[in-house]
Amino acid sequence: MERKLxxxxxxxxxxxxxxxxxxxxxxxxxxxxxxxxxxxxxxxxLITMVIAMVAAMAAEAIILxxxxxxxxxxxxxxxxxxxxxxxxxxxxWVVAIGSVIAIAIGKQVYGGLGSNIFNPALVGRAVLVVSxxxxxxxxVWLKPLPFAFTADLVTKxxxxxxxxxxxxLDLFIGTVSGSLGETSALALIIGAAWLFYKGHIDWRIPGxxxxxxxxxxxxxxxxxxxxxxxxxxxxxxxxxxxATDMVTSPVTPVGKLIFGTGxxxxxxxxxxxxxxxxxxxxxxxxMNGLTPLIDNLTxxxxxGEVKKSNA
Amino acid sequence: MSQxxxxxxxxxxxxxxxxxxxxxxxxxxxxQVIIPLHQNIGAPCEAVVQVGDExxxxxxxxxxxxxxxxxxxxxxxxxxTKIGPYNHPLGKPVEAVFIExxxxxxxxxxxxxxxxxxxxxxxxxxxxxxxxxxxxxxxATFPTHVKLSPPxxxxxxxxxxxxxxxxxxxxxxxxxxxxxxxxxxxGLKAFMKALQATKGIIGIEDNKPDxxxxxxxxxxxxxxxxxxxxHALETKYPQGAEKMLIRATTGREVPPxxxxxxxxxxxxxxxxxxxxxxxIKLGKPLYExxxxxxxxxxxxxxxLIVRNGTLVSExxxxxxxxxxxxxxxxxxxxxMGLAQPSGDVPVIKGTSGVLILTQKFVKDHASGPCIxxxxxxxxxxxxxVPNFIGSAAEKNNFELxxxxxxxxxxxxxxxxxxxxxxxxxxxxxxxxxxxxxARRNKQ
Numbered sequence: 001m002e003r004k005l006x007x008x009x010x011x012x013x014x015x016x017x018x019x020x021x022x023x024x025x026x027x028x029x030x031x032x033x034x035x036x037x038x039x040x041x042x043x044x045x046l047i048t049m050v051i052a053m054v055a056a057m058a059a060e061a062i063i064l065x066x067x068x069x070x071x072x073x074x075x076x077x078x079x080x081x082x083x084x085x086x087x088x089x090x091x092x093w094v095v096a097i098g099s100v101i102a103i104a105i106g107k108q109v110y111g112g113l114g115s116n117i118f119n120p121a122l123v124g125r126a127v128l129v130v131s132x133x134x135x136x137x138x139x140v141w142l143k144p145l146p147f148a149f150t151a152d153l154v155t156k157x158x159x160x161x162x163x164x165x166x167x168x169l170d171l172f173i174g175t176v177s178g179s180l181g182e183t184s185a186l187a188l189i190i191g192a193a194w195l196f197y198k199g200h201i202d203w204r205i206p207g208x209x210x211x212x213x214x215x216x217x218x219x220x221x222x223x224x225x226x227x228x229x230x231x232x233x234x235x236x237x238x239x240x241x242x243a244t245d246m247v248t249s250p251v252t253p254v255g256k257l258i259f260g261t262g263x264x265x266x267x268x269x270x271x272x273x274x275x276x277x278x279x280x281x282x283x284x285x286x287m288n289g290l291t292p293l294i295d296n297l298t299x300x301x302x303x304g305e306v307k308k309s310n311a
Numbered sequence: 312m313s314q315x316x317x318x319x320x321x322x323x324x325x326x327x328x329x330x331x332x333x334x335x336x337x338x339x340x341x342x343q344v345i346i347p348l349h350q351n352i353g354a355p356c357e358a359v360v361q362v363g364d365e366x367x368x369x370x371x372x373x374x375x376x377x378x379x380x381x382x383x384x385x386x387x388x389x390x391x392t393k394i395g396p397y398n399h400p401l402g403k404p405v406e407a408v409f410i411e412x413x414x415x416x417x418x419x420x421x422x423x424x425x426x427x428x429x430x431x432x433x434x435x436x437x438x439x440x441x442x443x444x445x446x447x448x449x450x451a452t453f454p455t456h457v458k459l460s461p462p463x464x465x466x467x468x469x470x471x472x473x474x475x476x477x478x479x480x481x482x483x484x485x486x487x488x489x490x491x492x493x494x495x496x497x498g499l500k501a502f503m504k505a506l507q508a509t510k511g512i513i514g515i516e517d518n519k520p521d522x523x524x525x526x527x528x529x530x531x532x533x534x535x536x537x538x539x540x541x542h543a544l545e546t547k548y549p550q551g552a553e554k555m556l557i558r559a560t561t562g563r564e565v566p567p568x569x570x571x572x573x574x575x576x577x578x579x580x581x582x583x584x585x586x587x588x589x590x591i592k593l594g595k596p597l598y599e600x601x602x603x604x605x606x607x608x609x610x611x612x613x614x615l616i617v618r619n620g621t622l623v624s625e626x627x628x629x630x631x632x633x634x635x636x637x638x639x640x641x642x643x644x645x646x647m648g649l650a651q652p653s654g655d656v657p658v659i660k661g662t663s664g665v666l667i668l669t670q671k672f673v674k675d676h677a678s679g680p681c682i683x684x685x686x687x688x689x690x691x692x693x694x695x696v697p698n699f700i701g702s703a704a705e706k707n708n709f710e711l712x713x714x715x716x717x718x719x720x721x722x723x724x725x726x727x728x729x730x731x732x733x734x735x736x737x738x739x740x741x742x743x744x745x746x747x748x749a750r751r752n753k754q
Contacts, residue, residue: 005650
């Protein structure tokens with residue numbers, strides 16, 4: 001045989017799945033929430049999402065000096081996730097700065113994809129909250145109007161700071177004011193189902209997160225409060241799409257559960273006892289910082305190991 | 312009871328259709344065989360023939376040098392033309408006996424039937440296995456008589472026949488269960504006798520329903536007086552890994568670093584069971600075996616009975632040759648098999664398959680950064696953290712790799728298979744294992 005054969009060490013088969021495929025799956029999973037945002041808040045929502053994604057991809061391409069704009073797709077995901085946490089129509093430059101900060105400070109300074117400690121989209125959001133909080137809170141929350149393309153936008157407070165109680169059904173469907181992608185639990189669940197199906201997220205992080213938020217709400221104010229705290233604000237978006245960010249969450253099964261529970265716990269402590277109305281962003285960011293520690297403290301029991309060794 | 316399986320593992324495409332259900336055919340006897348004198352885990356053999364000697368089929372040509380070793384026999388009759396180093400599947404050239412075929416296929420006089428199993432003592436069964444040169448035919452090639460000789464303080468209660476055949480592409484075990492089911496059962500009974508075990512289990516992945524039926528029939532027919540069970544196992548790689556199989560069939564977990572006998576179990580491949588049956592019934596030493604020649608890169612895939620020492624290039628030729636886009640030649644399965652630089656390498660006792668992959672399968676993937684998706688952690692059947700071991704090894708931090716359990720890895724390759732960043736995880740872990748053991752030996 002004269003032909004040249006390739007020699008490499010086993011395994012000789014590899015799963016067809018790659019990072020870009022996973023990122024595209026995340027984008028697909030965000031489509032229901034994005035459609036819902038456009039349906040509820042109109043074309044301005046679409047513009048916000050496009051600005052956030054383009055700015056994130058541009059920042060990444062410039063920093064990495066790459067011609068490949070889409071690349072592995074992670075910048076597009078970061079941009080879209082950031083947009084999901086913003087009001088429907090903040091000034092375009094606020095959105096763009098948020099995206100650039102998410103990519104530059106949230107991700108690339110650590111060495112790029114895989115090396116960042118904190119969820120980049122939430123880093124971007126945290127900076128915006130601190131720096132331009134007036135554009136992100138208070139009177140810019142829009143009253144959602146189905147097919148709001150032509151209607152004038154009406155401002156309305158987010159359910160978390162509203163005076164009177166909000167209908168749980170409205171909260172579930174998403175016909176309440178709030179950030180672009182966080183209002184509709186239904187759309188988020190449909191999207192997350194795709195990620196479950198593809199095996200990109202498992203139940204532990206969302207389960208721990210949502211479970212503890214519900215329990216906390218239940219204990220503090222009864223059944224309505226339990227469900228309310230799960231559906232209102234950013235808990236569903238955070239639990240299903242932010243806390244499950246692979247890079248910044250633990251890899252061990254027990255670690256995932258602890259991580260999700262911690263996110264929920266901090267969220268509720270901030271909501272009920274802190275000065276901010278919403279605690280999802282900082283709940284997840286704080287737990288991100290603990291991820292390496294959690295992983296190392298929750299290494300799985302090795303096959304056949306009788307008791308946990310302290311090695 | 313829930314499905315018999317283990318935690319972790321992967322579901323690759325199985326590609327068994329190339330050869331599944333194809334009956335075995337005898338490969339053409341080659342004009343020359345080149346039989347390496349090292350075909351088992353453990354010590355090599357020393358030649359007991361000389362250049363110019365006439366040898367017969369089944370005649371011993373290599374005598375083991377140590378307890379953990381197995382003799383090697385001539386697979387054709389003819390003249391020894393050379394004894395010297397030649398290519399070996401494991402990489403380094405090894406002393407080999409070159410025999411030129413006289414075309415007579417004269418059987419060695421020493422090859423004659425033993426007493427029936429009922430009249431043999433356990434010691435005699437072990438002796439027969441040893442003299443026949445039996446080794447584990449699943450690929451690990453551990454000498455069978457050693458497995459049958461546990462320390463006296465350990466009582467083996469269960470023998471498991473490993474017929475999972477979880478490696479994609481391979482069908483050698485499958486076809487044996489269809490054609491030689493009675494001999495598998497006979498071999499199992501012989502293993503049980505040698506170990507004085509009370510229970511025998513045959514574990515088969517449930518993607519081979521015909522094999523399960525075939526074995527159930529054979530057990531009903533030949534298993535009277537024995538406690539034998541056929542277990543259908545979930546089709547999942549690496550179901551046929553020793554520890555996973557024991558977990559799936561008995562619920563017992565072999566501790567890290569220990570052998571199956573630590574949980575009173577011995578595993579044997581079903582090909583080895585057939586070989587033991589032949590050794591008892593016919594006195595036939597292990598000089599040929601079923602080899603699956605398969606893959607998208609071969610013209611006519613087949614299950615062939617191949618003489619020990621046949622060159623792989625001859626098998627490829629017999630199967631119609633390679634396709635134009637064939638790019639990789641693997642001995643064994645695609646998950647744990649060994650890639651070869653050429654077909655000029657002999658089939659040995661542990662060669663379960665000759666797999667030819669095409670360009671499509673050998674695409675070079677650039678490896679990216681770990682995104683900590685945890686898919687390797689979920690896939691690892693040993694419940695390790697391959698991403699952390701791999702990253703530690705990548706940075707030459709072998710102490711950390713050891714802390715994360717690198718030595719428990721048996722290199723099934725699930726982590727590398729599943730990694731979306733295409734990181735060579737098991738390859739790094741292999742390096743770490745080598746370094747850790749080398750440092751231990753130095754101390």
